[in-house]
Amino acid sequence: MGTAMQWTLYGGRVFEPVPFGIMGIVNITPDSFYDGGAHDTAQEAQRHAARLLREGADMLDLGAESSRPGARPVAAETECARLMPVLCGLHATHPCALISVDTYHAATAARLLATGYVHVLNDISACAYEPELLDVVAQYRPGYVLMHAQGRPDSMQRAPRYTSVVEEVLDFFAREMHRLTAAGLPEDRIVLDPGIGFGKRLEHNMALLRAAHVFQERLGRPVLMGLSMKSVFGDLLGLPVERRGQATQIATAMLMRDGIRLHRVHDVAATAQTLRLTAAWQG
Numbered sequence: 001m002g003t004a005m006q007w008t009l010y011g012g013r014v015f016e017p018v019p020f021g022i023m024g025i026v027n028i029t030p031d032s033f034y035d036g037g038a039h040d041t042a043q044e045a046q047r048h049a050a051r052l053l054r055e056g057a058d059m060l061d062l063g064a065e066s067s068r069p070g071a072r073p074v075a076a077e078t079e080c081a082r083l084m085p086v087l088c089g090l091h092a093t094h095p096c097a098l099i100s101v102d103t104y105h106a107a108t109a110a111r112l113l114a115t116g117y118v119h120v121l122n123d124i125s126a127c128a129y130e131p132e133l134l135d136v137v138a139q140y141r142p143g144y145v146l147m148h149a150q151g152r153p154d155s156m157q158r159a160p161r162y163t164s165v166v167e168e169v170l171d172f173f174a175r176e177m178h179r180l181t182a183a184g185l186p187e188d189r190i191v192l193d194p195g196i197g198f199g200k201r202l203e204h205n206m207a208l209l210r211a212a213h214v215f216q217e218r219l220g221r222p223v224l225m226g227l228s229m230k231s232v233f234g235d236l237l238g239l240p241v242e243r244r245g246q247a248t249q250i251a252t253a254m255l256m257r258d259g260i261r262l263h264r265v266h267d268v269a270a271t272a273q274t275l276r277l278t279a280a281w282q283g
Contacts, residue, residue: 005222005261008188009119009143015058015098017222017261019279023100024049024057024268025228028064028082042085049090053097056272059120061264062086063102067124067153067198076105083112091117100145106133113140124149124198126176138184145224146180146190148172150199160199166211169194173219191224191262202235209251213258224262225255249274257282
């Protein structure tokens with residue numbers, strides 16, 4: 001099956017990551033694993049988002065609930081209170097910016113999509129934590145990030161187990177894509193995220209990274225890789241969070257070489273340089 005690299009977003013807007021696409025992370029939380037608390041006011045989050053756009057982000061991913069291992073859930077009301085001022089502020093100052101919201105709460109997704117300012121829903125749960133989210137997705141038909149996770153953030157790293165992680169994630173994607181399209185979400189709205197670090201040990205993460213291109217080739221949809229600063233670099237190289245930048249860039253270049261063009265990252269400036277160099281190297 002060939003891969004259609006175009007990604008259709010809310011309202012029919014089409015995004016094509018040529019030669020690549022960068023999703024810049026804006027954590028509006030006090031407890032995210034990398035920069036929690038650094039941008040947890042609306043003013044700081046908007047300032048950070050504007051900087052990421054200047055540095056080359058093609059899209060911003062706003063998140064108001066940490067999904068790091070062990071993180072506690074946040075109520076939808078709290079999540080909306082954090083997100084809405086930032087979303088409205090960004091629309092006022094950067095009305096053409098592509099915006100993704102990282103949430104699994106149906107109420108949050110419905111409220112924010114109703115504004116018309118959100119183009120993508122980035123859902124770690126595949127509509128499993130709150131099944132009514134599927135109805136919201138089918139109604140608004142945003143761009144949708146279908147991510148694999150084994151378990152919830154508060155317990156997902158306790159004892160993850162797989163017989164064959166690549167085949168199991170492939171089966172998951174195929175099954176959930178069918179469920180989404182059957183509910184009314186067009187397939188061209190979906191991109192795939194293998195969920196590095198979400199209910200996976202080091203060997204599982206490495207197998208998925210090596211096979212990232214397989215998901216694209218077998219399922220015909222782009223992979224969005226969320227690898228930035230993650231624990232895989234701590235497990236493999238013994239690096240603390242603040243020293244994982246170089247490893248993130250090397251892995252990002254290797255993924256780009258394998259055909260992965262969509263990357264969700266913290267350091268947009270460095271990633272833009274990495275991907276430009278890799279694209280030029282490939283010719």
